[in-house]
Amino acid sequence: MRNHEQREAMDLSSSCKNKRAANQSMLLCCKIFFSESRSRPALDAIERAASTGSAIYSPLQQTVLAMVEAAYGSINLELHSGAHPRLGVVDDIVLHPLARSSLDEAAWLAKAVAADIGNRFQVPVFLYGAAHPTGKALDTIRRELGYYRPNFMGNQWAGWTMPEILSEKPDEGPTRVSRARGITMIGACPWAALYNVPINSTDVSVARRIARMVSARGGGLPTVQSLALVHGESSTEIACILLEPNRVGADRVQSRVEMLAAQEGLDVEKGYFTDSSPEMILDDYLNLISADRA
Numbered sequence: 594m595r596n597h598e599q600r601e602a603m604d605l606s607s608s609c610k611n612k613r614a615a616n617q618s619m620l621l622c623c624k625i626f627f628s629e630s631r632s633r634p635a636l637d638a639i640e641r642a643a644s645t646g647s648a649i650y651s652p653l654q655q656t657v658l659a660m661v662e663a664a665y666g667s668i669n670l671e672l673h674s675g676a677h678p679r680l681g682v683v684d685d686i687v688l689h690p691l692a693r694s695s696l697d698e699a700a701w702l703a704k705a706v707a708a709d710i711g712n713r714f715q716v717p718v719f720l721y722g723a724a725h726p727t728g729k730a731l732d733t734i735r736r737e738l739g740y741y742r743p744n745f746m747g748n749q750w751a752g753w754t755m756p757e758i759l760s761e762k763p764d765e766g767p768t769r770v771s772r773a774r775g776i777t778m779i780g781a782c783p784w785a786a787l788y789n790v791p792i793n794s795t796d797v798s799v800a801r802r803i804a805r806m807v808s809a810r811g812g813g814l815p816t817v818q819s820l821a822l823v824h825g826e827s828s829t830e831i832a833c834i835l836l837e838p839n840r841v842g843a844d845r846v847q848s849r850v851e852m853l854a855a856q857e858g859l860d861v862e863k864g865y866f867t868d869s870s871p872e873m874i875l876d877d878y879l880n881l882i883s884a885d886r887a
Contacts, residue, residue, distance in 0.1 A: 620691035621699055622784075622874055623653055627664050628679040628775075635667035657686065657706055658713070665714060670775045674751035676823040677832075678740050681716065681775030685731070688724075688781040691871055699781035700724045707779040711766025714774065718765040721780035725764070731780055732810075732818055737761065738776065741820065747797070749823070784871055786838040789822075790850040790864035791830045794857075797821060800829035803853045807831055807846065814841050814849060828862075 629635050642663035643656060661683050668682045686706060688699035703724035711718045719738075721731040735741060738755075745751035753772040762768055763776070770776060792800055800821035805811035808819040816837040824830035831850050835841060847864050854861045869877070 619694045619698070620875070620878065621653060621694050621702065622689040622691055622871070623657060623702075624685075624687050624689070624868060625657065625660060625683065626685040627668065628670065628673055628675070628677075628682050628684050629664075629668050630675075632668070635664070638663040638667045654702060654706055654709070658709055661710060661714065665716075665774055669773045671752050671772050674745060674749060676749055678735075678743070678750050678820070679775070680735070680738055680740055681777045682773075683710070683716075683777045684775075686777065686779045687722075687731075687785075689784050689871075690781075691784075691874065696723045696781060696783065703779050703781040707765045707777075710777055710779070711763070714766075715771065716766050716774050716777050717759060717763035717768065717770055718777045718779055720764040721778060722782035724779060724781045731778060734778065782836075784838065786835040786843070786870070787833070787867040788835055788843045788846055788864050789824075789830045789832045789867060790847060791824055791828050791862040792850070792854055793828055793860045793862065795823075795827060795829060797823060797829055799857050799859070800831065803850060803857070804831050806853055807833065807849050814845060816841050817846060 627635075627639060639660050642659040645656070645659055664682050670679075670682050673679075673682075686703070688703045690696050690699045700723040703722075704720065707718040707720055707724070710716055719734050720726075721729050721734055738761075743749055744754045753770070753775060755770070757770050757772065759768045759770060759776075792803070794800065804819040804821040805813075807813045807817060809815050809817050813819075816835065818834040818836065819831050822830050822832050831846075833846050835843065835846065843864060843866070847861075850864070851861050
């Protein structure tokens with residue numbers, strides 16, 4: 594699963610030269626999760642779509658749609674397999690407000706992108722978070738659609754094995770699913786961090802037991818969602834979403850995984866973030882501005 598981030602900045606001042614000025618800007622971070630991390634041609638096509646036009650001033654909606662189109666043109670879900678769950682070629686798109694942007698603004702753009710993908714590419718789209726009328730959570734929708742159930746070898750996801758006609762009407766797009774493109778989730782929410790902890794064991798059942806006890810759903814850490822994944826040929830990992838990273842951060846997740854793994858007689862490695870932090874995004878934004886004005 595490959596996570597791409599694009600940013601849209603709408604300056605409040607034409608002389609944004611430092612972090613104070615950047616913090617007064619309206620910034621949105623858009624994370625796009627594509628169901629591919631190994632095909633170089635597919636990744637190159639998506640990267641080319643992302644780099645079209647100005648990195649600062651190109652409309653984010655336009656850039657996202659160009660990347661989505663490139664993904665649909667180069668990835669076929671029927672031919673895809675991997676260790677990460679997915680429901681679509683473009684599995685998830687999430688908008689986070691940064692600096693002075695509001696959650697309402699992020700939700701507005703999420704809904705606009707959802708309508709474009711549903712209409713233009715005829716892909717069913719389910720909204721979540723602030724983009725959903727009742728704030729429905731992403732993991733709730735995923736459970737309803739069978740996202741967490743492997744369909745190959747007990748711990749893998751391959752092709753498309755679900756019904757082609759959805760029993761629940763999507764928020765945008767048709768109820769008929771293209772087996773090549775699948776389904777897309779699009780939402781808006783406050784900043785959430787992605788943190789994975791490798792475990793030195795290939796026993797997926799043990800990793801699942803640990804993941805369950807790490808997550809809030811399993812009585813573990815509040816505001817943490819987690820699942821067990823195969824990680825290479827000699828290990829597994831606990832993949833976590835930290836919904837409120839300022840409340841429950843990576844250190845607490847790391848400590849809990851280490852404690853639970855020790856109870857199973859297993860060692861763990863130091864975890865890692867799979868996405869950038871808001872501070873890193875802000876620095877990237879400032880560097881882009883500096884390069885653009887040089």
